[in-house]
Amino acid sequence: MTARRSSLGFLGIFGRSGDLRQLDxxxxxxxxxxxxxxxxxxxxxxxxMHDRWPEEPPPQAYASVAQLxxxxxAGPETFERANGEQPTLDAERRIEAALETGDSFDAQIVxxxxxAKLISAEVVERYRLTAE
Numbered sequence: 574m575t576a577r578r579s580s581l582g583f584l585g586i587f588g589r590s591g592d593l594r595q596l597d598x599x600x601x602x603x604x605x606x607x608x609x610x611x612x613x614x615x616x617x618x619x620x621x622m623h624d625r626w627p628e629e630p631p632p633q634a635y636a637s638v639a640q641l642x643x644x645x646x647a648g649p650e651t652f653e654r655a656n657g658e659q660p661t662l663d664a665e666r667r668i669e670a671a672l673e674t675g676d677s678f679d680a681q682i683v684x685x686x687x688x689a690k691l692i693s694a695e696v697v698e699r700y701r702l703t704a705e
Contacts, residue, residue, distance in 0.1 A: 592619045592630070599639035604655035605646060614689050618642070618682065625678050640664055641679060645686040648693030668700055 596615055597607040607615070618638060622630045644652045644664035653661040671680035686692040687704050696702070 590619075592622070595632075595635045596639065599635035600643065602636065603639040603643035604652075605639065605643040609646065610642070610691065611689065614685065614691065617685055621678065621681055621685070638682060641667055641682050642686060644668075645683055645692045645696050648695040649699070650695070651693075668696075672700060 593615055596619055600607045600610060622634060622638065626634065640656070640660055641664055643656070644661065645668075647655070649661060649665070652664065667679045668683055671677050671683055674680060683692075683702070684704070687697070687702055692702070
């Protein structure tokens with residue numbers, strides 16, 4: 574089986590791949606405008622998703638990833654104002670679990686936002702994150 578490739582499009586001739594469009598939609602629903610996330614970061618996210626789900630990421634996976642990214646980038650207060658208390662608690666629980674395991678899918682997402690210098694200073698301080 575040939576691996577699927579994500580595509581940004583080219584000069585308006587070829588469209589963006591479906592996985593990137595789904596991620597953009599999920600980011601919007603998590604109150605994070607897709608333009609605030611560089612295309613390289615979005616490509617990395619969908620590639621991580623395809624590594625985790627080789628056949629096809631389940632539809633709810635995009636929302637889950639977008640929520641975690643949005644929390645990391647917007648910070649806890651802004652994220653909670655836009656998404657509510659329960660999604661905030663869920664994101665915080667996921668980050669804590671990611672820090673405990675160290676090499677999980679969520680840990681890769683958090684680390685990617687840290688390395689891309691997109692992560693909120695509040696999140697870095699709260700969880701004492703460092704890039705080593």
